[in-house]
C-alpha cells in the first residue's frame with residue numbers, strides 16, 4: 269500500500285520538500301524537550317503541541333512513528349535555581365520534570381516512544397566526546413577548575429548550513445568568557461569541568477558535566493543509531509543549538525544526522541516577545557487554569573505552525589467561543605443523527621490534503637468550518653451528516669472535542685467568569701444584550717444594534733464580531 273505524499277518545509281535548504289522516509293513506512297523523529305529548572309511557559313507548550321501535531325499527521329497517513337523527546341535535567345539554570353533555593357539540583361529537576369509531564373498529559377500531548385533524561389545518558393555523551401577528540405574535532409583545555417572539552421568549529425566544513433550563517437560574521441560576535449580557555453571564540457563546550465558544589469560525573473578529563481548541545485546529539489544516537497528523519501524545535505533553537513548538534517553528530521558519525529528540520533514559529537503576548545525582563549511570561553499552568561487545554565490546542569492549530577502567533581485576551585476569547593460552538597455542534601449532530609463514532613467515520617480527502625501539505629491545520633480547519641456553517645444554517649440530517657466526518661480529524665489530529673459537550677461548555681463558561689471576575693447575573697445580562705443585538709442586526713436595524721454595542725462598551729465590555737459568531741470579554745486585557 270502506498271502512503272500519501274507528505275510535503276514539509278525543511279529549514280535545511282529552506283524549501284518545501286516531499287518527505288521520503290529513511291525506512292519505508294516509518295518515520296523517526298526527535299523534538300528538543302524542556303530544561304527543567306522552572307515551570308514551562310506557553311511557548312514551550314506550543315513547541316510540544318507542534319511535535320504532537322506532526323506525529324499525529326504521520327499516524328493519520330499510515331506511518332509507523334518512533335519519536336523521542338528529551339528532558340534536560342543538568343544545566344546551569346538548574347544549578348542556579350538549586351542554589352537560590354538551597355536544595356539539590358536533582359530536587360529541582362525532579363520537581364519540574366513531574367510538573368512538565370503532568371501538563372503534557374493535561375494538554376493531551378501523546379507520549380513519545382522514548383523520553384530520555386540527560387543524566388541517564390552520560391556514558392553516551394562521553395563516548396561521543398571521546399570519538400570527537402580522536403578525530404581532531406574536539407580538544408580538552410585546562411581551566412581553573414579542571415579540564416573543559418570544546419568543539420573545534422572551524423574544522424567542521426559545513427558549519428552554518430542550517431542557520432545560513434558564515435563563520436567570519438560569527439567570529440565578530442564570538443567571545444571567550446572569563447574562565448574559558450578555548451582556542452577560538454567560535455568553539456563551544458562539550459564538557460565542562462565541575463565547579464565546587466556542582467553536580468558532576470567522572471570522565472577521562474576529570475569530574476564534570478556535559479554541555480547542552482551534546483546531550484541531544486548523544487540521546488538521538490542512542491535511540492536512532494542510523495540517524496533520524498526529522499528533527500524539530502522552535503525557531504529560537506536553530507542557532508546555535510541545532511547548528512551545533514549537526515556539527516557534533518556529523519563530525520562524529522560520518523552519516524547524515526537529520527534529513528529534515530521542522531521549526532515552529534514563536535509566540536508573542538499582546539504583540540511583545542515573551543521575556544523574563546518584560547515580566548510577561550505566561551506559564552502553561554496559568555493558561556490551563558484560565559482557559560483550559562483544548563483552547564490552547566485549538567488556538568495553536570488555528571494558525572499554521574510557521575506563522576507567528578499572538579496571545580491576547582481578545583484572540584483567546586474568540587477561540588474559547590469557537591470551542592463552545594464546536595461542542596454545541598457535536599451535541600446537535602448527536603441529537604439529529606442519534607449516534608457518532610469518530611473512529612468509524614469516512615475520510616475527507618480535502619481535509620487530509622491540507623494536513624499533508626506542510627501540516628496546514630489552519631486550512632483544514634477552514635474546510636471543517638465551511639461544512640459546519642452549512643449544517644447550522646440548514647439544520648437537516650443531511651447537512652449534519654456532511655459535517656460529522658470532521659470529528660475524526662478534531663479527535664485524531666487536533667486532539668480536541670473528545671469530551672462530553674455539556675460539561676465542557678459549562679466548564680468554559682465558568683472559567684471565563686472566574687477569569688474576568690464577574691458574576692453569573694452580570695454575564696447573563698451581557699449575553700442577553702448581545703443576543704438582542706444579533707436579532708436587531710438580522711432585522712437590519714443597525715442603529716439600535718450599534719446603540720447596544722456602545723452601551724456595552726461604555727460599561728467596559730469588549731464586543732467581538734467574527735465570521736463564526738459574536739463573543740465578548742472585558743476590556744482589561746490578559747488576566
Ligand SMILES: [Zn+2]
Nearest residue numbers: 300301484509
Ligand atoms: Zn536539543
